[in-house]
Amino acid sequence: MLIASVSYGQDIKVEYDKKLDFTQFKTFRFGEGEVITPEDQQVVSEVQMNKWVKAAVSRELEAKGLTRVDSSADLTVSYAIGAMARSDAGSVGPMGLTPGSMERNYSRDYSQGSFVIDLNNRIMS
Numbered sequence: 448m449l450i451a452s453v454s455y456g457q458d459i460k461v462e463y464d465k466k467l468d469f470t471q472f473k474t475f476r477f478g479e480g481e482v483i484t485p486e487d488q489q490v491v492s493e494v495q496m497n498k499w500v501k502a503a504v505s506r507e508l509e510a511k512g513l514t515r516v517d518s519s520a521d522l523t524v525s526y527a528i529g530a531m532a533r534s535d536a537g538s539v540g541p542m543g544l545t546p547g548s549m550e551r552n553y554s555r556d557y558s559q560g561s562f563v564i565d566l567n568n569r570i571m572s
Contacts, residue, residue, distance in 0.1 A: 472568065475513050476520035477501055483529030483561070500528055504564065523567045530560040 480500060482493040489496075504524055505515050513522070536554040 469511075472513060472521040474516045474520040475508050475522040475524055475566075476516050476518070477504075478523040478525040478567070480525065481527045481529075483527055484531070488530070488532060496528065500526055500562075519569070521569055523569070525565045525567065526563060528560075528562045530558040533557055533559045 480497050482489070482496050504526070508522075508524075509515065534554060534556045536552070538552045
C-alpha cells in the first residue's frame with residue numbers, strides 16, 4: 448500500500464494507492480521489521496534501530512489520528528531498514544580530476560541507505 452525508499456543523493460521515492468481513502472483507517476499495529484545492514488557494519492544494535500523506527504512511525508501515524516494497538520488493527524506496519532557498503536568507479540574527460548592532474552579515473556566508497564515501509568490494510572485485504 449505504501450512503499451518509500453531512500454538511496455544515495457537523497458533520492459526519495461514514495462508509492463501509494465492514490466484512490467484509497469486513508470481516513471477510513473483508525474488503528475495500526477507493527478508486523479515484521481527487518482534491519483538489513485550486515486552485523487559487522489552496524490553502528491547501533493538492531494534492538495535500538497527497531498525502537499527508533501517504531502517510535503518515529505508511531506509518532507507520524509498518531510499525528511494523523513491513528514491509534515496503536517497490539518492485536519487486530521486496520522493497518523499492519525512492516526518495514527526494512529539499513530545500509531549497505533557500495534563503491535563506484537569511472538573516468539573523466541581529458542582535463543583530469545583536478546587542473547594539471549593526469550589522473551582520469553576515480554573510485555569512491557559510500558554507504559547506500561534504504562528504508563521501506565509497507566502498510567497492509569485489513570479492510571481491503
